[in-house]
Amino acid sequence: DQQVKQNSPSLSVQEGRISILNCDYTNSMFDYFLWYKKYPAEGPTFLISISSIKDKNEDGRFTVFLNKSAKHLSLHIVPSQPGDSAVYFCAASSTNTGNQFYFGTGTSLTVIP
Amino acid sequence: KAGVTQTPRYLIKTRGQQVTLSCSPISGHRSVSWYQQTPGQGLQFLFEYFSETQRNKGNFPGRFSGRQFSNSRSEMNVSTLELGDSALYLCASSFRQGAGEQFFGPGTRLTVL
Secondary structure (H helix, E strand, O other), X not given: OXXXXXXXXXXXEEOOOOEEEEEEEOOOOOOEEEEEEEOOXXXXXXXXXXXXXXXXEEEOOEEEEEEOOOOXXXXXXXXXXXXXXXXXXXXXXXXXXXXXXXXXXXXXXXXXX | OOXXXXXXXXXXXXXXXXXXXXXXXXXXXXXXXXXXXXXOOEEEEEEEEEOOEEEEEOOOOOOEEEXXXXXXXXXXXXXXXXXXXXXXXXXXXXXXXXXXXXEEOOOEEEEEO
16 A cells, blocks of 8 residues: 555656655654655655654755645755756654654656756 | 665576675665566565665565665665566665655666576
8 A cells, every 4th residue: 555655656857946855645643754765776865854843844956845734745956957856765763663764656857968 | 966876787696596786775775675576566665774774565475685784884685586586676765764756776677597
């Protein structure tokens, strides 16, 4: 049972434009959400996180939005750069489950120069 | 500070065999989690160890087991390998249990023939 879903397996965006990656979850107990970026032959690297007490968190070109009522979060990358081309995973956890994170299936982002 | 290391990086086994994978966390990190990544399934949580004790376990059969040593290094064992066990196995470490940001190793690519 996939509790975290990324329904778009791939996304292509022109350099300089906005990239929007989406993630939906089903478990209303989730209260902490993260985005990871993964390059081929490397492990995922942490990008940005948000707790359920917030609805937005920014870090440079990356902003994560959380809509708790819709059980939806999104990652905005502005402006997109070719180096952003990677697979992006969203993940969610509950303080009740410690470090047990539930990951989505990933969205492969391609930024076209 | 050295990152998370995993050995071996690649492994080829045949059905019915068993395999042991190793993970060395970042120095000072006491929590180690293991994930299985397969196409279309994303990262599936296997288990988490903290201070040599298994704290959380995902929904995998008993053929998957692990342990953690006093120096926080962890091993994962899969017995009676099946074709469906072919995957990338990722290890992630964090300073404490429940920490949001995990640091991933590059993974071990297991192929079962």
